[in-house]
Amino acid sequence: MALTGIQIYKLLPQTNCKECGFPTCLAFAMKLAAKQVELSACPYVSEEAKAQLEESAAPPIRLITLKSNGYEVKAGNEVVMFRHEKTFYNKPGLFVKLQSSALEEEVKSLAKRIHDYCVNYVGIELQVDGFAVEDDTHQPDKLKATLAAIRSVSNKPVMIFSDYPENLGPALEQLDNEVPLIGCATSDNWEKFADLAKRFKAALAVKADQIETLAELTEKIKGKGVEDLVLVPMGKNLGHELMLQTQLRRLALKANYRPVGYPTLAFCSSQAQMVQAIAKYAGFLVLDAFAEDLLYPLLVLRQNIYTDPQKPIQVQPGLYEINNPQPTDPVLVTTNFSITYFSVANEVESSGYPAHLLVTDAEGMSVLTAWAAGKFDAERIAKAVRAANLEEKITRKRLVLPGAVAVLSGEVEAELPGWEVRVGPREAVDIPKFYKQVLQVN
Amino acid sequence: MPVEIPKEKWPGSVLTVTLGALPSEGGTRKRVVTVGGETTLPFLHFEGEIPNPPVVAIEIKDRKPDDWSPLLLEAWKDVIDDPAQWAAAAEAAGADLIVLALSLTNRNGEPTTPEEAVANVKAVLGATGLPLIVLGPGQAEVDNTLLVAVSEATKGERLALGICEDKNYRTIVATAMANGHLVIARTPMDVNLAKQLNILISDMGLPLNCILMDPTTGALGYGIEYGYSVMERLRLAALQGDKMTQLPMIVTPGFEAWKAKESKVGEGVPKAWGDWLSRAINWETLTALTLIEAGADIVVLRHPESVKRVKAAIEELMAAKTLVS
Amino acid sequence: MSRYIATRAIRGANALVREAELMLKRAIQEKGGNQKVAFPNTAYYLPLIYGMTGIAVEKLEDLVPVIEHAKRLLHPIPAESQWTPYLGEALDCGMATLLAAEAIEAIRFVYGLQPERMPGFTLAGGTSYPELDSPSNGRVGHLNGPIDDIQLRAWGIQLVDGRMPGFAAIIGAAKSNEVAVKIVRELQKRNILCFLSGNVNGRSIIHQLIEEGVELGYDTYTVPFGTDTLSAIYALGFATRSALTFGGLKAGQAREILLYNRERVFAFVLALGEVDDLKYAAAAGAINFGFPVIADTVIPQILPTGITKYEHVVSMPFNEIEGADDLERAERLVQKCIEVRGVKVKITEVDVPVPYGSAFEGEVVRKSDMRVEFGGKYSRCFEYLFMAPLEEVVDGKIEVIGPSYEHVEPQGHMDMGIVVRVAGRNMQEDFEPVLERQIHYFINGASGIQHIGQRDIAWIRISKNAADKGFKLEHFGKILHARYHSDFGAIVDKVQVTIITEPELLQQWLAKARAAYDYRNKRLADLTDDKVDEFYSCTLCQSFAPNHVCIISPERLGLCGAYNWLDCKASYNINPTGPNQPIKLGKVIDPVKGYWTGTNEYAKIGSHGVVQEVAMYSIMENPMTACGCFECIVMLIPEANGVMVVSREDPSMTPAGMTFSTLAGLAGGGLQTPGVMGVGKYFLLSPKFISADGGFKRVVWMSSILKETMAEELKKVAEREGDPDLIEKIADERYVTTVEELLTWLQEHNHPVLTMEPMF
Structure with missing residues (x-):
């Protein structure tokens, strides 16, 4: 059985030196018990303790960080099979494939578009993580030129894939102080790849269509001193890919089977593969092509699946104007929990009624939860009204509270003299009816 | 190097539910659809049975809808004024099931009458041999009036009637029991509420294998993560042996995705959103595919292109079965 | 079961089965065994027989095994001097009675004796009999006879989904026409379906209602089956079909059908007037279905609960019911019926002159907007809820003892106590504080009323606006009565509220309340794991x-x-x-x-x-x-x-x-x-x-x-x-x-x- 935080604490130096990044040894011990940090973060742990803590010493899936000048993409360190059990931590990196056979100018312009791609989702900027260069011409100089073309427009991390490890050298030489991912090492070429990875301090992708083969390869490569590995399970079809990914994750987490305790990578050509890779355990995705209309939903999906279930997605607090409201139109108040915001905003938007939607900072909680936790009270609402400068913007001062917090109406009135405080419906669906029947807007 | 793959041996399994009845069974359908029966998580063929693949339903309306995206109206433009033709076109587009959603008002803006509802349901039954799901307009009283009439007029067809919610389920359940239909039980993204409604419905005497549960989902970007996790949890609970969670799950990614601004709006949106039509279809497809990974047994879609893609994915997910036998 | 009842039920059953046997014999002789028998517009044959025995009766001769079956269920009449267990015997005989009764009614259909003719009478909606109803035949007036399948489905759904709380099979005749009308109106008011049958010395409640001009038929939820006791069998045929239709049960699953009715069909028998052997036998039959019998005459009671959800037989001699007049007595009688069967009545509206709803929960009544306050700095206000035995609580009774606030100057104050008595079969003393705390939320829901605190530190304000709209002290009672029923109906059957402003009484109750608070505090402290x-x-x-x-x-x-x-x-x-x-x-x-x-x-x-x-x-x-x-x-x-x-x-x-x-x-x-x-x-x-x-x-x-x-x-x-x-x-x-x-x-x-x- 895994050790508890208290048991681990006993084995630690108990000096509260804080060098591990945690305020006390007990806090560190608890994180260690939850497999969220590595024992090696503690510089003073005794050899004896290390031996006893071996099982808790490292996360079951190794953290791999690809680095370039100014960028980092992490994968691994996951501790659960299902996001509801805790959360998924490191969003899988999305890399777009570029081929060495492409013309340099084409590569440049495409890489530039990929680099610049940025889409806003609830106030978060979502972007592509990097490039995966494929040596489809099997020419080292072409590979080198393609990489150079990318680097002329973008510094985002790269992956380089070739069937011939010897082709990679010239390309890798031009990378300065980066950690790229190279591969894919197979049973036939793993030694050369291992040497290469060691020489260039690169992470190494290991490919096989069977878990046994993957495990053998990683053990051998580890024996050569390369530990930053990424698994590429090659399924025969979508269902097979799902089974392999599931089995790898289970082996790592449930059986603590170290030879496959690495993040995985999925090469995706179909939408189903992409969705599945994001939902089911891939640490990196290599996308076949670049298309805005697909990247946007994929980036959003990744954001959603990797949202910490305990920490809901928040929207930017502030004033949102819907359907071109006039100073005489009502002010609706809600919290900044994304789902709450979306339900209200969508309902108002599709109703066609104009509204000033005031979103308060309730630390991302829904109306009732925030109210119960004291994050959505009269004081905060009044503060938000003032911060949004509504006293001046609005001529007919009507404030509509969510029905679930009807209890606040008296207090809000007291906080906001001169405002008419109305209690709206409990559910967003009833907002149009409320406009019609209570506010008597047509 | 032999590796022992950890396999889960679950004590429970999902119930099988059959929609539609053949003439020999008292109905008029040319084929029936059976869902459920899984003994493990979605598509993990190496450790359990996935006897019935998830199926795709296409949602049609009893008249041209007022609030659908212009892209959808365009996709169905030749049939959108006639539910029978629409049903036939949906079948041709690859649907395994038809969902007929009744509107609150008829095309003249008057309240839909029970007679109209029955006529439309009968027309759809006449135009397609697929099993049918009939949904009320979503207002308790109207739902009850229309669905009771439909239920009685289609006795023995094994339609699925919906939506049963905690505030309004008794009438629909009663009429389903009296006329040999199924019901859809919907709860707002919560495992315990889902269980509770299933208990209440089965307490009325409707056998569990006549209930489909709709745990509700949000579209991609609009709360899908909640629906996704609730579905995973419900499925895990079912496999762990919790009887009241062992019903097949139906979800409505079509409805959710096409409600999103990303699908509805073509102009005045960021350039990074890309082409409108592709984006809208991707939105629906990705939402549906995600939910299938979470254990959906029936996904209800709206655009024919999404149907094609989702069906292709299901086929590939099921094909892996042969690799492990 | 009472020995007296058992004896009479068994005697009644023996007589009726014998009668059915003779009638059947004669009918087969006269009409032939192949003569068709059926009730109108039903797919369930003779429904009770079909449900209980699985026999699909289509011709006269199909009834022979049914009567044989009934005979086997009969038991000899217990000897005067002997005490034997007789519950089972009586119930078996009750079932035999039902089988025989349905057989007899079916044979009467063959002879054109059913539905019962009633010249000049027109049903307000009912089972259709083309040969009687057609103008060419001169429209023969008749009662309804059995309920048809279409109506069964329409009402069945309402019974299952709860819109209709249950049905009452009323047998006999009321004390007076006035009482008959009152009873039916009270039941209708609660959406309870009334099936009418039987007579006392030839006078039936059906006659009484017709004389008073009450419309009878499907449309008014009051169905006249027939003026003899036997036609009450149609009520149980209805119950049997409900189970077959909505319970997913099959013909012949007698036990399951009976259980289904016991658990899900909230029905009762109301026997008005003298109870004869046949009525006892039929009542024993109804008890099989879990339907209790309430009589308005003196008969032995069977109170221990078991087969029915609560009591089996309750006697409430009409003239002994507490009440100012017969009408009030009738009201209480109906109330008792509802209680005995555990029919839950829903109250959806809070009847007060100001808007009511959760949207008003947070309203603050400022001093300047206030008409009067109770509690706070200058006066005393307390609230006290306790449980009392069912018979000691009059549901819906709201009393104000002492002056109202009219004499208090604007923005003034006065003392008030709110005493709530609740009763319920599932109520427990431990729920008292839980329910008492709800007073705060309930009262706050009224627009223009503010409630703060609890127990003897409650503080209530009524705004000028609410006072102008006519909000009186009694409205606190109305609110509490309605909300306890709607929110806590599962544990509360009756709610009675007393608002006290009379100083002396207030002090007395305050003392009682405080004693209760202390007791509860102690109880809580003593309540250990x-x-x-x-x-x-x-x-x-x-x-x-x-x-x-x-x-x-x-x-x-x-x-x-x-x-x-x-x-x-x-x-x-x-x-x-x-x-x-x-x-x-x-x-x-x-x-x-x-x-x-x-x-x-x-x-x-x-x-x-x-x-x-x-x-x-x-x-x-x-x-x-x-x-x-x-x-x-x-x-x-x-x-x-x-x-x-x-x-x-x-x-x-x-x-x-x-x-x-x-x-x-x-x-x-x-x-x-x-x-x-x-x-x-x-x-x-x-x-x-x-x-x-x-x-x-x-x-x-x-x-x-x-x-x-x-x-x-x-x-x-x-x-x-x-x-x-x-x-x-x-x-x-x-x-x-x-x-x-x-x-x-x-x-x-x-x-x-x-x-x-x-x-x-």
Whole structure:
């Protein structure tokens, strides 16, 4: 059985030196018990303790960080099979494939578009993580030129894939102080790849269509001193890919089977593969092509699946104007929990009624939860009204509270003299009816 | 190097539910659809049975809808004024099931009458041999009036009637029991509420294998993560042996995705959103595919292109079965 | 069962079966065995026979085995001198009676004697008989006879979905026409379906109603079956078909059909006037269905419950019913019927002259807008709810004793007491405080009314606006009556409210109320974990933390602080499928750490296998998990050999090097982390608070806000722990925010942990 935080604490130096990044040894011990940090973060742990803590010493899936000048993409360190059990931590990196056979100018312009791609989702900027260069011409100089073309427009991390490890050298030489991912090492070429990875301090992708083969390869490569590995399970079809990914994750987490305790990578050509890779355990995705209309939903999906279930997605607090409201139109108040915001905003938007939607900072909680936790009270609402400068913007001062917090109406009135405080419906669906029947807007 | 793959041996399994009845069974359908029966998580063929693949339903309306995206109206433009033709076109587009959603008002803006509802349901039954799901307009009283009439007029067809919610389920359940239909039980993204409604419905005497549960989902970007996790949890609970969670799950990614601004709006949106039509279809497809990974047994879609893609994915997910036998 | 009833029922049954046999014999002779027999417009043949025996009667000769079956169910009439068990016999005979009765009615159909003719009478909607109803035949007036399948489905759905609470089979004749009308109106008012049949000396309630011009038929939910007792069989045919249609049952599943009716069909028999042998026999038949019989004459009662949900036979001699006149007596009689069958009546509207709804809950009535106030600084207001026996509570009765507020000057004040009596078969004394606390929410729902506080510190204001609209003291009663029924109908059957302003009476009741508050406080204090055999689960938070398991015991309230053991118990009774379920404790595994077989089993199920065991009284070993809504976090400070307690409201740094919000990440999420625990703040006061680890004395640091808001209570805890100065020895954020400072503080203040044994 895994050790508890208290048991681990006993084995630690108990000096509260804080060098591990945690305020006390007990806090560190608890994180260690939850497999969220590595024992090696503690510089003073005794050899004896290390031996006893071996099982808790490292996360079951190794953290791999690809680095370039100014960028980092992490994968691994996951501790659960299902996001509801805790959360998924490191969003899988999305890399777009570029081929060495492409013309340099084409590569440049495409890489530039990929680099610049940025889409806003609830106030978060979502972007592509990097490039995966494929040596489809099997020419080292072409590979080198393609990489150079990318680097002329973008510094985002790269992956380089070739069937011939010897082709990679010239390309890798031009990378300065980066950690790229190279591969894919197979049973036939793993030694050369291992040497290469060691020489260039690169992470190494290991490919096989069977878990046994993957495990053998990683053990051998580890024996050569390369530990930053990424698994590429090659399924025969979508269902097979799902089974392999599931089995790898289970082996790592449930059986603590170290030879496959690495993040995985999925090469995706179909939408189903992409969705599945994001939902089911891939640490990196290599996308076949670049298309805005697909990247946007994929980036959003990744954001959603990797949202910490305990920490809901928040929207930017502030004033949102819907359907071109006039100073005489009502002010609706809600919290900044994304789902709450979306339900209200969508309902108002599709109703066609104009509204000033005031979103308060309730630390991302829904109306009732925030109210119960004291994050959505009269004081905060009044503060938000003032911060949004509504006293001046609005001529007919009507404030509509969510029905679930009807209890606040008296207090809000007291906080906001001169405002008419109305209690709206409990559910967003009833907002149009409320406009019609209570506010008597047509 | 032999590796022992950890396999889960679950004590429970999902119930099988059959929609539609053949003439020999008292109905008029040319084929029936059976869902459920899984003994493990979605598509993990190496450790359990996935006897019935998830199926795709296409949602049609009893008249041209007022609030659908212009892209959808365009996709169905030749049939959108006639539910029978629409049903036939949906079948041709690859649907395994038809969902007929009744509107609150008829095309003249008057309240839909029970007679109209029955006529439309009968027309759809006449135009397609697929099993049918009939949904009320979503207002308790109207739902009850229309669905009771439909239920009685289609006795023995094994339609699925919906939506049963905690505030309004008794009438629909009663009429389903009296006329040999199924019901859809919907709860707002919560495992315990889902269980509770299933208990209440089965307490009325409707056998569990006549209930489909709709745990509700949000579209991609609009709360899908909640629906996704609730579905995973419900499925895990079912496999762990919790009887009241062992019903097949139906979800409505079509409805959710096409409600999103990303699908509805073509102009005045960021350039990074890309082409409108592709984006809208991707939105629906990705939402549906995600939910299938979470254990959906029936996904209800709206655009024919999404149907094609989702069906292709299901086929590939099921094909892996042969690799492990 | 009463020997008297059994004897008469058995006698009645023997006679009727004999009669049916003779009638059948003659009919076969006269009409031939192949003569068709059927009720109109039904697919269920002769429904009761079909349901009970599985025999699909289509011709006369099909009835032969039915009568044989009935004969086999008969028992001899008990001898005068002999006491034998006769419940079973009587019930069997009752069933035989029903089979015979339906057979007889079917034969009468063959002879054109059913439906019963009633010249000049027209049904307001009913089963159609083309040969009688057609104008060419001169429209023969007739009663309804059996209900057809179309109507069965329409009403059946309403009975199943609850729109219609149940049906009443009324047999006989009322004391007067006036009483007959009143009874039917009272039932109609409650949406209860009335089936009419039978007579007393030739006069039937059907006659009475027709004479008074009451419309009878499907449209008015009042169906005249026939004026003889036998036609009451149609009511049971209806009940049988309901089970076949809506219960998914098959013909011949007699037991299941009877059970279905008992559990789901809220019907009763109301016998008006003298009860003869046949009526006794038929009543015994109805009891098989779980339908109780209420008679308005003197007959022996059968009160122990068993076959029916409650009493079997209740006698309520009409003239002895309390009431000013016959009409009031009729009302009470109906009330009793509803009670006996456990029919729940829904009240949806709160009848007050001001708008009512949760939207008004937060309204504040300012002094300047106020008409009058009760309680607060200048007057006294109390509220007191208690349970009373069913027969002592008159549902809906609202009394105001003493002057109203008209004489009080504007913005003035006066004393008031609100006394609520509730009764219910599922009511328990323990629910009294839970229900009493609701008064606050209920009264606040009225627009222009503000309610603060509870018990004898309640404070209510009525605004000028509400007063102008006509809000009177009695309206408090109306609100409470309606809301208790709608929100707590599962445990409350009757609600009576008395508003007292009369000074002397008010003092008397205030004294009673205070005695009750004291009693309840004591009860709560005495309610310890070892005095109960079940705890409660709470899964309200599982939507946030799916694997979190909350176990609530009398001495450990929910970590959110909102739910204690009594609340959970009440919640379970109100909503048996809801988030609070009883956990049977089973065997004690470790009384010190707080392990039971039952709690451990629940931990596994509730956490979906993630948590294996929960120690109720320890933070060091398998502590209870937390969702995220805890009021306080308790965390081990290993250096200090004790624990700290941080309040949610305390934003400052703690000796653990983390603030509340950082700690929340460690404590929450439904994970079991020994050394950290989220709790409700009142748990700190419990003798069971980490009692396995040394109890409250382990607290070395505590947010000052807790010390302040619970000063009184903490003082008592210190005394209980035998160290009256203990609270002063506990550090807080004003003096100590690091471990080093904490250790110094403990030394300086000579905290007891210094001498306690190591925590681990």
